[in-house]
Amino acid sequence: MGAEFLFMDDNARPHRPNIVEECLQSEDITRMEWPRNRPDLNPIEHVWDMLGRRIAAHHPPPTCLLELWRTLLDEWCNIPQIRLINLIRSMPRRCKACIASIGRHTPY
Numbered sequence: 001m002g003a004e005f006l007f008m009d010d011n012a013r014p015h016r017p018n019i020v021e022e023c024l025q026s027e028d029i030t031r032m033e034w035p036r037n038r039p040d041l042n043p044i045e046h047v048w049d050m051l052g053r054r055i056a057a058h059h060p061p062p063t064c065l066l067e068l069w070r071t072l073l074d075e076w077c078n079i080p081q082i083r084l085i086n087l088i089r090s091m092p093r094r095c096k097a098c099i100a101s102i103g104r105h106t107p108y
Helices: 018-026 043-056 065-078 081-100
Strands: none
Touching: 043 065, 043 081
8 A cells, every 4th residue: 555545434433343453553554533423524425425315316216236336327427526626625614613613513
């Protein structure tokens, strides 16, 4: 991975079993410090939400795994790039709001 590689997860308990910790240590992978239960600070959570909403809006909905897979791929490719750019640009505001709220609720 290289010395600059930094691993980010959402700091949830299921992602922290001993075997995962041992693997990260054995590969000399540094885990990013991250507050627990803060999906507002994780851009991919917002992308998953966008994708989920797009799938939920499909009529008719996918009826089998193959249709779901194809629909997911189509919708993933069709997420407007400006939405992703705006999400990335919002991260400094999100971080500042989290710091100002001392880790409590934010409007995001």
